Amino acid sequence: MSEPQQGNGTPRSGVDDGEHRRLAPRPLDRPGVDPGQASVFGRPDGVPGAFSSDRPPLNGSNGNGVRLGPPPPEALSTAFGRPQGTSELLQRPPLDLHGEPEAEPVFWEGKPAGDAWRDPGASAVIGPPAVTEEPAKADESRPEPGPQLSVPELLFGRRVKPMGLILLMVAALAVGTAGGVVGWLLGKVGNPLTDGGVTLAEVQPGKERPVGSVSDIAKRVTPSVVSIEFKGANVAGVGSGVVIDGGGYVLTNDHVVAPAVQDTSAKLTVVFTDGKRAVAQIVGRDSKTDLAVIKVQVDNPTVLRFGNSDDLAVGDAVLAIGSPLSLSNTVTEGIVSALHRPVTAAGENGGPQVTYDAIQTDAAINPGNSGGALVDSTGALVGINSSIRTETGGSVGLGFAISGNYARKVSEALIRDGEVKHxxxxxxxxxxxxxxxxxxxxxxxxxxxxxxxxxxxxxxxxxxxxxxxxxxxxxxxxxxxxxxxxxxxxxxxxxxxxxxxxxxxxxxx
The missing domain is CATH 2.30.42.10 (PDZ domain)
Structure with a gap:
């Protein structure tokens, strides 16, 4: 078979010459240069290099206007430079004795030159799969199935007569039926709630009360909120108060204690959540802001700490705690409806007009809540419940509490001086x-x-x-x-x- 030829009759590059050698690449075919293109884009006459010789040389240039880099270090030149007296390049083709490039051996040396998988110059063809060995037949490798065990042999390890199996199954069925009937009868007699005519309501596991929930806050705060009872010959009523100091000082509204002041026969009594009762004495009153401080003798009271009422925002959750309508330990929930709401009310028995900067809330506040605590979502005291606005006499979602920061300022002055100046x-x-x-x-x-x-x-x-x-x-x-x-x-x-x-x-x- 003749050798495949290129257009100029030269053997293709990479074809085996029969001696397992790769022939050299064929000569390059350089087409002629168009004179018209050469006159337009060619190098001007008399300019041998890429730059004109009339360009001024630069410092460190080769004289043709090309700036050369600094010479390499001597250590690199010695290690990697060309040996002295030679002009050979680092990469050069091997030469035979006649000065022609030698043909390097092909990488499939020792293999048939016509192998399509080894000859990179061969044409791509579709042939048979590379695996030529025939797989072993399934019939020759699969073992013969052995004898299968019967059910009696599987259950009992030996052969059993069919009649024996039937009797055994009947006995097991009879025992199971008898046990089910007995269990049903016992359950019917022992628990009448299982009667088919009774439907039990489904129940869920006990509710979790995470920290910060309303129940958690109420559990921590209510021991520090007390009921204040006043009873005399002509007056009687119930209000609320908040323990603000370990010395037994209780902060409340002035209108809660005013009737006891006006009736000398009246007595103030503080009732704690655990049922303990103690007689209270008035420490100081501020009728202009409707605040008062009383004191009781009590051991280890639960004190409610003040929060920063200036940090409140409209929409914050709050709880109102007190004794509305004489119902002690009552907790109602709501939000801050408005801030810095000026509230005015007539003074007690012709006294000075009451005016204070209030926190408005929709938490239910009713008569008896006065003097109780308004706490935020952390359980801190942010207000003293004082009044409501209503046309029916009951709560309509417009309750007002004295700002906690101002109440603290007034209470500290009352405890220290017995009075407060504004x-x-x-x-x-x-x-x-x-x-x-x-x-x-x-x-x-x-x-x-x-x-x-x-x-x-x-x-x-x-x-x-x-x-x-x-x-x-x-x-x-x-x-x-x-x-x-x-x-x-x-x-x-x-x-x-x-x-x-x-x-x-x-x-x-």
């Missing part, structure tokens, strides 16, 4: 509103007061105290009381269509 501007105001603004309009400015000293005049409308907006008279009162006596605060007011800011140094009420 910051005041010494003016009389009324709520005023117009189409474009609202505030507290000044009605009277007594001489020698803080407002007179700051230049505030009658008919001025105060709209801001410090950082707090003033929209009515009650809000002016709570905004001023939020500061300390002797503190100077900026007050924004409107006078004859102009807005003014005056600095007022607050004084005591």
């Amino acid at each position: 910051a005041d501007m010494n003016i009389n105001v009324r709520s005023a509103s117009a189409e474009t603004a609202e505030g507290a309009q000044v009605q009277n400015v007594p001489e020698g007061g803080a407002a007179a000293a700051a230049g505030i005049q009658e008919r001025d409308v105060i709209t801001r105290v410090g950082n707090r907006v003033v929209r009515n008279a009650a809000e002016l009162t709570v905004a001023v009381r939020d500061h300390e006596i002797g503190e100077t605060v900026p007050v924004v007011l409107a006078r004859e269509g102009r807005e003014l800011t005056v600095q007022v140094t607050l004084r005591s009420d």
Whole structure:
């Protein structure tokens, strides 16, 4: 068979020459250069290299304008450089005796040159599978199946007569039936609830009470909330209170203890959740903010710690704990409905008007909750339940609690001094509103007061105290009381269509 030929008659590269040698590659076919293309893109006449000789040489260049790199280190030149006096390259073709490149042996030397799996120059063809050995026949390798065991041999290890098996099965069936009947009769007699005419309600396992749940908070907080009973010749009632100090100090509302003060025959009694009772003495009252502190002699009371009521946000969960309608240890749940809600109420028996900065909540608050605790989701005291707003006399979801931070400030002053003083501007105001603004309009400015000293005049409308907006008279009162006596605060007011800011140094009420 003749050798496959290329177009120029030269044997293909990589074809065996019969002596297991690979022939050298055939000569390259270089097509001629188009003179027109050479005149446009060729090197100009007289320029032997890639760069023109008229270019100025650069430092470190070879004279043709090409910047050369620095010479290699001597150690690298000695290890990897060309030997002295030679011009050979690192890669060179082997030469035979006649100076022609030698044909290197093929990698399939010793194998038939026509093997399609070994000849890289062979054409791709589809042939038979590489495995030529025939598999062994299944009939020759599969062993003959042995004799199978019968059921009696499998159960008893030996052959049994068929009649014996039948008798054994009948006996087993009779014993099982008798046992089932006896068990059914015993169950019928022993437990009448299993009667087919009775349906038992399904029950679930006991509920888990994780930390932070309402039941967990109530369990921890209720021992520190007490009932306050007052009973005299003409008065009787029940309120709530919170133990705030290990010395037996209880914080409550002033209107809870006021009847006992007015009736000298009345006696205050504190009732704890475990049923213990103790007579209470009044430590101090603040009728302007409806707060009071009483004290009882008790060992190891559970004290409720204060939280930071300024951290509350509308929507936070809260619990109201107290004794509404004389039902002690009552817990109701709700959310914070509003913050910084000014609340005013008439004083007890013609006393000064009650005004405080309240936390509004929809947790159910009823008569008897007064003085009880409003706690957050951690169980910290954030308010003292004080009043509700209703048209029916019962809870309609509008309850108010005195801010916990302010209640702590007042209670500390009552325990320390027996009384508390508030910051005041010494003016009389009324709520005023117009189409474009609202505030507290000044009605009277007594001489020698803080407002007179700051230049505030009658008919001025105060709209801001410090950082707090003033929209009515009650809000002016709570905004001023939020500061300390002797503190100077900026007050924004409107006078004859102009807005003014005056600095007022607050004084005591």
